[in-house]
Amino acid sequence: MYNDYRVVVNTAAGRRRYMQYLIPYVVSSGIVDRYDIWVNTHNGADIEFFEQVAAQFPVVNLVWQPDGVVNGNASINAFYKDCVESDTIYFKLDDDIIWMEPGLIEKMVKFRLDNPHYFLVTPLVINNALSTYMLEMDGKIKLDAYYNSSASHPFLWRSGIFARELHEWFLDKYLKTGKWDTLHVGRKEMGMTRFSINAVLWFGDEMRKFGGVVPGDDEEFLSCIYPTRRGVSNAWNGDAIVAHFAFFTQREQLDKAQILEKYGEVCRSQAMTDSRFAESFSEVGRILDAVNTHGPELMQRESPYRSVANPKTLRSKVKKLLPSWVLDFKSVLNGKKEQQRGGFIIE
Template sequence: MAPVILVTFAGRQKRMEILTRYIQAAMDAGIIDEWHVWDFTRSQQDHEWVTCQFGPIRYMGSAALYQSAGSAAPNQPLRLSATITNDFHIAIVPNDDGDEYFELVVGGWSNSHSVLRKLPRSALKNFDRDDAATVWSRPTPGVLSPGAANQIVLNIDAAGIPSLHVNNVVIGQWADLDLSAGASIMVRGGWGADLELGNVRSRIQRFVGNPNEHMPYWQAYDFYAKRLRTYSDSIFLKCDDDIVYMDIEKLSDFIEFRRTNPKYVLVSANVVNNGVCAHWQQMAGSIPEQVGEFERPPGGFGGSLWQSAERANDLHDFFLKTDSKHLPLPSKVIEWKERQSINFIAWLGKDLVHMALPKGDDERALTVDLPELLDRPTAIFSDFTVSHLSFGPQENGLALDRLINAYDELMRSAIAV
């Protein structure tokens, strides 16, 4: 059976904690096989939470800062499988509580040289190396292979002397370094080189995109599109980090519909607090007029719900009071040829051949431009319901704490926690 991979663009802790419980329940039930958590956080606090909560690290954009990769100690080497073309950075942080660490740059300067530097630990948080002290350097032409995962072994012998092997070649040994107390190891790419670690076996994996991009999400689609051979048989789900309700019992039906209906480029869940879905929910009589009037958003984008905290509060309150936790659409499937919000969507791995998205608006690319190019519609699946907490314009005035508490209580009644 095709593996099911959930992709989430993380992550705001207060909103994402509820989603985490639902996903863990779905994984425990065998419905979802892997969860790929992409760190596109905007605050240091959220970044630290995602780093601690999810992992291990699987992929890093070239502008991402160091991430933990394990440890090494005498006669306990660290082994890594690293796909990278140049500038593989390894931070060796001694377990001596000192103020400095050692940085190995393997295949720097267009994969021509490698160096060892001694740096203050503050340099782990930046790329500034103007005052770096180089303690070792040698030519290493072609040390990193672009055609295979590079096998990296950082060894510390019984005397505490470290050495590095790359693809079974000894790159260096440093007798003047004493790592007899062991060291923590961190890694990153750099200078245009993304880094993928291939020895990650966890079902929950963490991906770190390049920071400070206004619309960074293309990075995730680009990652999967470049690995079409790996993922062509998979089924992908993508959900926002603020999905605060999920009908776990109907998730398998949603996945099966996605698998057996290849004519749709994307299939969306039936989403609470989604302009297009709210229109169809009201057309079916699932949302009474006293809750509000939910018009068809012009071209599928924006609309009064999208921009109104008051409307979002009223809709969430209505949904939370329903017994069924389901707002049916006029039919089991709504075919759609306009834009829609991609709060919870699914696509087939074989369609990654079309999904190397340009930088910019991934939602428009996936729901308007790509369906038009391929002459294939999208769809909304009525029988699988999720609830989406908020859009950006709704933030000012949303009863955030009250709604999160209510959805947390709903989650605890829906699944065993």
């Protein structure tokens, strides 16, 4: 509870390799009343991980896909229908939020209550195109050129090389030195524009106005369509920071650079200064190790959900007809092309 408001965190899950770092932040928070893990996966090992976490931490509540179907992002929308409770603040976190500044959840809930006129509020997110744009405009980061404000920017959103440079810049200059607060940029309003909803808060009372029915692309609807129709804006709390691991186009480059493991070391160091976080971090790690030990057999479990056959596109049909060496050669060329386009961050 916070100022008579219930605080419910939720995450569409998910991938245990990321959530080993996210979960301890949430379950160790003193103001979170419930942590809803939206089980949106067929992966038996991930599901076992979530079930063991729920058994260990009473605050964790597993929410099963209401329609009994899992189809990646397309099956997430049904979960929003339950995010409409009165006097409740919801904080939705992507499963690959892998670092939070101390006290982040309470800071964001306070910001939410202090600014009720916005539809969504979000912290400053490391590896989020529009958050990077704010850092650029405030002179917190110096890039090799001007990059415009676009949620799907070809470099700020798509590029794995840029994401690697950005994470390494943040890790080396701000996390390892404990100076992340020097990146704070204050409150920033936004309207009639899409942004990546990696970490967003809303009031259940506001979501209830449309019954939690989110049509189509949830990010487009929640960040842009609905607030535009209502004539309201969204806002960043630029004085609160989280780190988001990767968009799908970036993962290969970040895994090669062991970025996730580097954040893991930062989390371990953070645990040394916070006993409550340390206890949660240790327990989640124990559960993860136990699940990974039996990973192959857990992966053979039958999914509790139906699968959906996605329609084949012309592109996918052509790719299936091409010999593997052609695809491998194309992948190598694309990799070299992106590598040549490094050097985004000057300082």
